[in-house]
Amino acid sequence: MCNNGAEKFLEVTHKNGVREITLSHAKTLNSLSMPMMCQLQEALSKDQDAVDLRCIVLSAQGKVWSAGHNLKELASCESSARAEVFQQLSDVIMDIRKLPVPVIAKVNGYAAAAGCQLVASCDLVVCTDTSKFSTPGASVGIFCNTPGVAISRVMTHPKSAYMLMTGLPISGEEAYIAGLVTKVVPEQELDATITEITCAIKSKSRSVISLGKEFYYKQQQMPIEQAYAAAQAKMVENMQMDDCKEGIKSFFEKRPPEWTHKN
Template sequence: MSDALLMREDNDGICKLTLSRPGAYNSLSMELMQALIAAFDAIADDHSVRVVVLSGSGRGFCSGHDLKQMLGEGAEDYYQCTFDTCSELMQRVVNLPMPVIAQVHGVATAAGCQLVASCDLAVAAASSCFATPGVNIGLFCSTPMVALSRSVSKKHAMEMLLLGDMISAEKAAEIGLVNWVVDDDLVAQKALEVAGKIAASSRKAISIGKQAYVRQIDKPLNEAYAECSRVMTENMLTHDAGEGIDAFIQKRKPLWQHR
């Protein structure tokens, strides 16, 4: 991971990743996407991490793909590689065993909005704004559409994709793109507060639950229940489930071993 592109800070089970291309609104260059993929791969195997907070440096969260870099390359193979790498990155976020919280300020547009939609939770500054504006430059936001359509309703997703307009943080919360909207100076505090609550839980239980959610969400109802019945049984057999139940009965705080 290059400090020039991505910064990592770990504290009490919370891993904070900060996109660090402030002069380019943290646009997703090929190098930044590769750095993020490498970081998520490392985090997936890091048993000290229980939750990830993803933020941006400078004036905004992320403005999407680095169009200057893409046009500079100007070749079909490079375009395909760019979008494949972006798709790989978004799937890393979704499939990471730990929850990922987007901490959003400024703009989150195009692939930046896609990144927010791919995260499990999102905290937004009141002045932040969101858009999938590709239609305005003749480039429909088709890959952001994948994440967006899985985060908000069809009509709201199509409104954003077809009109390309900026929406406010309040509107983003109304349609389910973000969870919380707070004063600008409180966004980092709120993200860490949410992360702290997650980090205080059993890492094993959270990991089992997040992965089960991803697997069941698009299954037919009967298959989803069959899958989650199996998962609940698996969860019941873990050390932390036994400890948690004992602690509940004994009215004491559980001592998680994250196994």
Template structure:
């Protein structure tokens, strides 16, 4: 796998791709360069048959500090006061977050340190998240006169409305333990077992049929905003097509015959 200075890529033999934010000096901010790297990395992971699961991790004391405010402030020097540049960055960021959701491979955030503003959005956009018990989360835009409107999109789709609004309206820091309680992350674990815990989960998922995982992930996000009857109609049609797939035949046969399945990922 190719690796840049600010985003490391490591693919192991079991098909687990670790993407590691590595712009430590800027607290792994979502700069224009980082957004471009992440967007390309998730597009490539989705298309690479060797990749079965993606783990998004970070080096340094911060998981991700959100947008690079110095970079964005520099954009104000344009004749339009930065409007076009801000629109570009917001579009790039939205593209990355949707790219994570639309990636056919499950994505697990492995969170150490702080994840603030768009960094919190990044965690919320992942399918699963495991956090160090020393990690923390916040959407602190209200402290600087900038409501975290784009982080709100991912946050409000992962935690109950009142929990999301409390984070957004106060900007207060949320501990990893509390983040697990409200559903922002799956588990908060001791720092010394964070990577092992994340990789154990990733290996468990990677052992499944990638066709089945892609089918399920796509259906999960598609049905959420449908009415109950539409969701059942849609999910039923997905189930029918899934039942006709080769791996479903193999998996059911293996279960009946009390043996391990041999996935063809088809």
């Protein structure tokens, strides 16, 4: 159960439609303690239906993006409390999937175990060429089962199995090749790349992106014939939206669209 307490684990800013949530608890290597996760869930979901929220960037301070679950916390609590800790991160991850706007992981550092799980659960991931990712839990006797759910759904089988079974880190470039990362860039280009992506998202209709994101994850769970049938129906639904009509009209009139961002 969440009890955020007085200590701050995050920094949150909102500017020009972009909410940036920064993990900022260096003394625990941005570990995903219960208070950290509770504050993160609150920051992600706050005013999620506001029209001026267009995308969310999840970043971190320091060389360690997140070291994963807080082992001191897990070691000191009973089994029922440990289950609550694991459930809390699952809740955060499912909230990311259900949010009506894209969530972008901005990684400049080391993301390990549940930290890697959190990265893999974002819609887009941009990292620097010096970033590293690992799932080293087996080294301390706790196999990274929940991180494995996330990485095995976005990465190739050989690479995700390698990470889980050896605990060895992979580079940003390896993560890109294996499907964990959307883009890998030099550190000096990270901010500009994030800005380019967020501007591209903001140029679209919020309602259209929301509709598309929701269906994108839904169709992944369907057999392909069912997915195509559902996608066709979703396309028809999409074309009935005011912003779709405006987008098509603006295309023919050769002018920028004037989105309402309404469903």
